[in-house]
Amino acid sequence: MKSVLPVLTIVGAIFAIWYGAAVWLNAPWAHDVAARADRVLSLPELVADTWAQDKPKLPAPHQVAVELWDTVVGKSITSKRSLVYHAWITLSASLLGFVMGTVLGFALALGIVYNRVMDMSVMPWVIASQTIPILAIAPMIIVVLNAVGLSGLLPKAMISMYLSFFPIVVGMVKGLRSPDGMQLDQMRTWNGSRMQEFFKLRLPSSMPYLFTSMKIAMAASLVGAIVGELPTGAVAGLGARLLAGSYYGQTIQIWSALIMAAALAAAAVALIGLMQRVVLKRMGLS
Amino acid sequence: ADDLSLQLKWVTQAQFAGYYVAAEKGFYEEEDLNVTIKPGGPDIAPVQVLLGGGADVMVDWLPSALAAREKGAPIVNIAQPFAKSGLMLTCLKEHGITSPADFPGHTLGTWFFGNEIPLFSWMGKLGYATDGSEGGVTIQKINFNVDPLLQKQVECATTMTYNEYWQVIDAGLTPDDLVVFKYEDEGISTLEDGLYTTEEKLADPAEVDKLVRFVRASMKGWKYAEAHPDEAAEIVLENDSTGAQTEEHQKRMMGEIAKLTEGSDGALDEAAFQRSAEITMEGGMITAMPEGAFTHDITDKALN
Amino acid sequence: MIWLVLGIAVWAGGWALNVWLAGRAKSTATSLAVPVVFGLTLVVIWECLVRGLEISPVLLPPPTAIGARFAASTGVLWEDFVQTVIKGALSGYVIGCLAALGVALLADRFVFLRRGLLPVGNFVAALPIIGLAPIMVMWFGFDWQSKAAIVVVMVFFPLLVNTVQGLQASEVMQRDLMRTYAAGYWTTLIKLRLPAAMPFIFNGLKIATTLALIGAIVAEFFGSPIRGMGFRISTSVGQLALDLVWAEILVAAIAGSAFYGAVALIERAVTFWHPSQRRRT
Amino acid sequence: MQNKSLASSEAVISARNLGLVFPTADGSVEALKDVSLDINKGDFVSFIGPSGCGKTTFLRVMADLETPTSGEITVNGVSPEEARRARAYGYVFQAAGLYPWRTIGGNIRLPLEIMGYSRAEQAERVSRVLDLVELSGFEKKFPWQLSGGMQQRASIARALAFDADILLMDEPFGALDEIVRDHLNEQLLELWKRTEKTIAFVTHSIPEAVYLSTKIVVMSPRPGRITDVIESPLPRDRPLDIRDTPEFLEVAHRVREGLRAGHAYD
Amino acid sequence: MQNKSLASSEAVISARNLGLVFPTADGSVEALKDVSLDINKGDFVSFIGPSGCGKTTFLRVMADLETPTSGEITVNGVSPEEARRARAYGYVFQAAGLYPWRTIGGNIRLPLEIMGYSRAEQAERVSRVLDLVELSGFEKKFPWQLSGGMQQRASIARALAFDADILLMDEPFGALDEIVRDHLNEQLLELWKRTEKTIAFVTHSIPEAVYLSTKIVVMSPRPGRITDVIESPLPRDRPLDIRDTPEFLEVAHRVREGLRAGHAYD
């Protein structure tokens, strides 16, 4: 609760900059329109105009807020015009993808830490896999999955998984290797099995890394779901809203979808942060 | 009923009204078909979906279909509901462009989806370099919207008569502020929105029968849409699952689309095909004149 | 069928070879050979699958075709590489990482900022790039500047999160020592907290390398001059020139791995003391 | 205010009714209770007491690493915090606590860098203290390459490298063998006599406490408090064989008795 | 083969010409050189020597935590690795090394969990050893809530909680005061007599070494090697006041001389 004032201050500052930028970015258009009508805008007129354009370069915060209000609160959540409906479609895919990505990332990290061959061979290819522009192969993934009869949530979730497993692998390899020599030596003297070493030593020591990675993976996963929505034919979801908004130059719609997406990601990340605090506290680590 | 799925080339809009109307009005049902319409987008290559087995028929433009065919995709045009091209170049008058002679020194924005080909061959005919050098033009890749034109990042931009042009108008410009060059008028038009399927399907009589019924019902849908543009636009809106389309825009679009489908009964005009193929070749997208890229088989049967 | 059997055989053989290689004493040669063998195996399996299942080249071209196209288009590929990786990704990476470090430090220094900036920063960083890309193109133009801007936004969050976490990673006794020296904030930061944070920071830097590349490429899908890897990929998909698409992807993979590898090497040099780098023999 | 007057005018460290309670998940721990003590300038004070009686905690309070929950403490007439800011302390922690990314030399150089010694001075001091703790030749090694005792010596060297008026040493010689320990005891006494530092020293060795100190503070646990303060009758000059004199043995006996009293068994 | 015959038939640990060299960035360190030693079943062997002479390294070699670069070593007639796999060792490390995310009880329970003791047995043993090291009541605390000595005792308790034939203890009592130390010395002797464990014990205290051991190994550094092996003439039953007998003092004297020889000064 101590953070209310600071957050408000920062948000206030952002809004001020935002309104200013809206005037600045939208002014050329306003001047153009005025010039075509053989008019010259006074400053108040200019400001009023730049904050109320139909398809502004940068919509003013209140325009986005109104759009958000209309589409979140103003529509039944089952309506295709409701942003909640689209947000849920995206969120469900990214949550599923996040879970799958976390599991996959975890499994790979395990393999890398425990299997010498995997350690030496897999990592470079995991890295290479991440340099493939997902937007380029997403359509192929969707097509292939469609061909084998998978459609709907799963293909999108696969793309989310593809983006989110990487931070988990990188973080967990480091985390699982973070116990120091003495802690490992103790396990050796007790002749702990690999399972025991893992659950009783490596896993607990990796917790700070795990949560940090999960936060990044969650954000990546949402991006993945949105990317995955583009080649499914812009049917529904925040990605489809972004796309449609962009084809028809509806910047206000783009921004409200963006804000919604960011809010989802921020909420999910905050949730993970909460888990982190609870778990680390229970472990006596914070 | 027989299942059949159709992959569109673009998002749900009045450009595809005929199919939605046929579905909504029960024309497909009458033909004992159960048709699934899959919207497209910039990241969907319908050919891939078709070959991957995700669809039975696709909507595509001829240049890109011919290119795919040359790359080894055995696809064939089975019907051509669009008789005319809706592609044009729209310029802001304030930049002082009134005729093609004024192009040099300006930046022309185009989509790179195969759409750049006619533009390149046009510039070739006009004798302009396209690399931005002295006396030539600069070609800029733009996305599927008109922002670059409005924000003056380009001076002319590719638009469709039925879509982007009206977005420019909606943005507050009047037709007087604009200069348009229709590809139809400049002699560089290529065939748009045809229906394509694979050679494999055409070899199977049962599939052919399905396709015949599909084309017949689709053309019926198109003619209905032409006759009842407002109703067709409403149907499109209902089928738009993004909830992003507006009624005003779709109605206007339907009106423009009707002008393009007008006069086509679905049968491909071989002369238009020939011209389109030549332009495609001039643009360098294909290296040889295609063979077997279309069939009248389906439309012949459908129209009887 | 023959192709499929061959594929399985190659896979088994490659794995066996790697097990043998990994069992040998670790040297530069083996640690290079193992991933290469692994990759080659994958490539051969791919070729076998494409041929065995007769997959259309417009869906997935075989590696041989991609290789041939790669060899034939080095000029174009190089031009695209310079545009996207050097101009777009690299500059954005540097700016983004510096910004993230800066913000992390600011947030660390001023409680007020930490409370206010971190939640807002997380929020802003969570904006999906695909949505931001068109906007950045609108603001910064078609050329590499808008790509760099996207990359800045993309690499920002992972590094911020990691740095903030890392700055808390020093031990109590280590911090107490600094207190007894009455070391100021900056001294403590430079002598203790930054070094202790390095394992985390490099975590973020490594993840950011691949993000930077993806960001630069994807951003080009939304508007670019008529060169660049993203431009080539998106237009080639439209033209179904999938061999060129994969050749570009190959370039991206090589560039990305090299980039990641470089950062990992620096990491090894900087955090040599961390248990994860001090491997037991 | 009133307490100030009680303290000797020379008091460097003056604690009055100090108490410190650690809150923990299952009840609070009273680590210090009602602790009053004056340490004068130039004193060598040893703290001895059963494990867990609050010696470390008391040292930490002096160094402003822990805030007492009751009572008062002044250092050089000011609060521990001000004294800390004035860099009055050299602190040897109970565990070595070397920074793993710095070599032994680098670790010892650390406080010198912070306090702005010149490069030449740094090098000179590092080599001098390394010599003192017999680690010359290990300057370029990293902490994990050293044995436990060597790490501890490095940490002692680190605290001796700069000129703090007050040295707080928490079992600095615990991991050293008798010979090195004797040697370092002598060295430390010499340093103390030469520089007139005030030293607070925690040890578990009764002979060590008696040999080094001018004042021995015996503590007992739960709650941690002072049970005895013994002023040493020994002269400031102490050859090693002073440890066989009757005065020495008598003091040692008194300390042992005090210590025993704090324990449950016997 | 040839070595085997040299070893006493009862030898639990038998080292022949052991050598261990650590490669480091600036030259290699010879931590052990030409070390030969037999430890018989039921022996209590103390290792004493200047800091850095290789005591810890030798213990680690016995426990298969370090691989010798030359020479041979067998434990119970098999390699250290096999012995480790048979869970022959309890090891008390020089630093406490408790897992920070486990409570004291949880840390002590850890090896018991790993070795598959039943829940009831675990609880019983934890409370028994906590009692032994006088930490009852601290079971639910986390390591960082304990004083240094308490952490060390917890780590001793952890090694005593399960039944290993061989106990390797690296300066277990370094951070404890004399009284607790005496008490734990007695307890350890008792445990040893009762269970016939074989114990290898590193210490810096000469009296402690003499009091506890049947055999005292004196080592000297650079390179680390054994300079003297002293068989204790003391009986197995040792009341605390045996430390005042002439035999005791004589052994202590011999150890001190051996130790002094390994040092540079004097």
Ligand SMILES: Nc1ncnc2c1ncn2[C@@H]1O[C@H](COP(=O)(O)OP(=O)(O)OP(=O)(O)O)[C@@H](O)[C@H]1O
């Ligand atoms: N990992 C390592 N890398 C390099 N050198 C090492 C390493 N571990 C120990 N050494 C060196 O080996 C020598 C013996 O170390 P060891 O820890 O066995 O000493 P020790 O007898 O236990 O000393 P102490 O009483 O101080 O604990 C030392 O000189 C030390 O510097």
Ligand SMILES: Nc1ncnc2c1ncn2[C@@H]1O[C@H](COP(=O)(O)OP(=O)(O)OP(=O)(O)O)[C@@H](O)[C@H]1O
């Ligand atoms: N951070 C903490 N949280 C809770 N309790 C603590 C904390 N630090 C110390 N204690 C408790 O305070 C008491 C005194 O601890 P302190 O470290 O001062 O003992 P000590 O006299 O230095 O013992 P030793 O000789 O074993 O080092 C102990 O009972 C310990 O458990």
Ligand SMILES: Cc1ncc(C[n+]2csc(CCO)c2C)c(N)n1
């Ligand atoms: C070869 C080719 N195929 C499809 C489209 C996609 N498309 C069809 S109509 C239209 C305008 C927007 O309504 C767009 C973008 C294209 N441009 N070029």
Ligand SMILES: [Mg+2]
């Ligand atoms: Mg202590």
Ligand SMILES: [Mg+2]
């Ligand atoms: Mg040691």
